[in-house]
Amino acid sequence: MRAARLNLVSEEKRLLRHMRSKGPMPRTELALSLQVSNSSLTKLSHNLISLGLVEELAAAEPPVRGRPTVPLAVSPAGGFAAGATVHKGVLEIALVDFAGGVISLTSEQVGAPDPIEFANILEQRISELSLKHKLLGMRFLGIGVGVPGPAVSRKGDQWHTVKDLPGWRDVPLRRILDEALGTSVLLENDAKAAALAEYYSGGTIGKAATVVVILLGYGIGAGVIEDGHLIKGEFGSAGDVGRLYPSDLPRPTTMDLLSVLQQAGCPVLSVAQFEELTAGYEDVIEQWLDRAAVQLESLVNSAIAWFDPDEIVFSSPLPESITSRLAARLNALSLRWPHYRQHGEVRVSTLGGSAIAIGAALLPIHAATALLA
Template identity: 40%
Template sequence: MPVMMRPQLQLSDAQRRVVQHLRIHGPTARVHLAQTLDINAATLTRLTQQLSALGLVEETPASPVTVRGRPTVPVSIAGHGGWSVGATVHPGWLELAVIDFRGQVLFEDSRPFAQGDPKVFARTLDERLRALAAERGFMRGRFLGLGVAVAGYAIGGDRNRRSVVDWIAPWDDIPLQQVLESVLDMPVWIENDAAAAALAEYYRPEIMSRHRSILVFFLGHGVGGGLIAERDLFVGEFHNAGEVGRLFPGDQPRPSGIDLLQTLRHAGAEASSLADLEGLMDSHRAVFDAWIERASAQLATAVHSGVAWLDPGAVVISGALPRAVLAALAEQVEAHCGRLFAGYRAPTPRIYASSLASKAVVLGAALTPLHDVLGARG
């Protein structure tokens, strides 16, 4: 078996703690970092100097407000010390995103891709990345790796072997990491698409700064989910945590994007893909409203169960649906859960609508190598 490749960037536990604190809490003065992390000032200074030399942290301009004595200069996450790529395949097209170490998007791209062979996918991606490196100088940064989000669950407890959807049938039950790395000659991580979306939702600053654990429902061609538990992606013993689609049999109405698409077609709408949903919202408002009412009740039952078992700080309704639909679903799920949680005196999770929508999958794929570098993933 080929040796698992790893990014060139390797951080010590102490360095990871500093980076994680800055990522969660934002720019922080060294004196406060030392106090919060229980590290003496000299050690903290040395750590930030090391991280600065790697291009991972930088000093933030001091506040114009002056105080007695030497002003403190906060340090923050820098972007130029590393970059990573995320990619995924949709029916008929390929999507990729390049992010820097801050998690900010440097480049997004999509192109037609009808070939299901994973080696062709890898060669297509390799050609595009080489062109990007020449055009934008990405190779001057520190490359962390490539995350690939796959629509399919793990087989035999191996996250690199997947039972996949029909449009990528050649990806089924093969060692995907080894196959892709043999073509790309770079570190590759394979992740379920909904789990990748959960990672992207968690890395949103307004989520990460407030919560340690979140439950994410991703609605697209199917119904998927992901759980961030204590700031890590929880995968389960067989790497299939979040396979919530099993709660909604495909031969019955379910809260998925494809189900909404079929509902609209039955109502006479001309729609060939999820991309057409946005343009139908005005002309078929009643159909959307009825579907949202039904789907939100289904999701609320799953949310109620998930909250009882997992006690997350937040629930995020995400997916490849128009943002207005996600917002309406979140609002109605929250109303349903308000009734389900009635009389329960402990804190209950806040329910968010995703602001990332379909982009969550490819962004989460790109975040996977970065998440691994920070030591948060086993």
């Protein structure tokens, strides 16, 4: 499927971002908020409406006199995008609409496919899901992939992926996927993809200008959103916080907790059966939470010092009952929020294990509509 290209000017992107963060607003309020003339706002909104990216909503209440005020909103019908990630033998696929709403979330066992096998499965699943959800004929905005591992270069052509995906490591991954899927594919580190999901779909947009998302998954990574921009770093590896934890020692990750439980005799192999199989191992989990909180304290304090975030979010496929207790432990420790401002918090994402795939699907939308730094 070849992706459509949106050639939007900065003023149109600014209008879209404002509506995403503030919600539906009448034209007069939008013009006032963006400090543009009513005529300029009318021209911008007319073009976005004609493209199907913005829609007019019914007025909440008719005015006593004069013309009714018609709120404008980002239109879900503006298009859709697909995102995917593969790790530990599981392929996760998400479809999202232009407004950031989730259309579909699926997962399946796939073993360890090489990039071409992955692309073939992904292309087939996107076609099947497009038919199932009646998306044929709707503008297709592109494909994003959340990669478990850091980029080798800022361009994101090659990735140092986890060992579970040996066919992906240190190869021209983007070119391989582009050619196999017949369209330009956007790649991003899985933690950064989770950060995008949190920003657009997890309730952060419009509430916090700066947010740090820490992904506790196969490894540990982070993504930083600053005023709508995803911080990349010189070589694209900003947020690769896993290097702070020696690989030969236990790390505060999902895989680490599963390993600890297995060593204690628990038969759990994945998070899919976590709550069912971990009954009776509560003490083991509590001990791990105590250790993980201590390990994460210095990392969280570093994030506070470097980025001054409004909030720090934990994203993980672990059950919310686990991550919320971990967040509570950290909030009770000596987190060094500046004394001269209201303290932020460590909270848990509501997106659970779906964040990477959702964030990957949002990559084409973010790339087409985000303002340049």
